Amino acid sequence: MCVVCRKRMPKDNLLRLVMISGKMVEDRQCKLQGRGTYVCKDCEELAKKNFKRGGLI
Numbered sequence: 001m002c003v004v005c006r007k008r009m010p011k012d013n014l015l016r017l018v019m020i021s022g023k024m025v026e027d028r029q030c031k032l033q034g035r036g037t038y039v040c041k042d043c044e045e046l047a048k049k050n051f052k053r054g055g056l057i
């Protein structure tokens, strides 16, 4: 599920974002440890802006 628009969709359509040491990293292999969240491609830019403002959505 995308945390921004809350639509359900296959994981193939979602991008995992992980916060590491205050930076947001795209976890394309789903291997990174840390606070992760999933967003769809439509919401990727919005999610990144929200990360920059500090904190997960």
Ligand SMILES: [Zn+2]
Binding pocket: 002, 003, 004, 005, 006, 007, 039, 040, 041, 042, 043
């Ligand atoms: Zn979305």
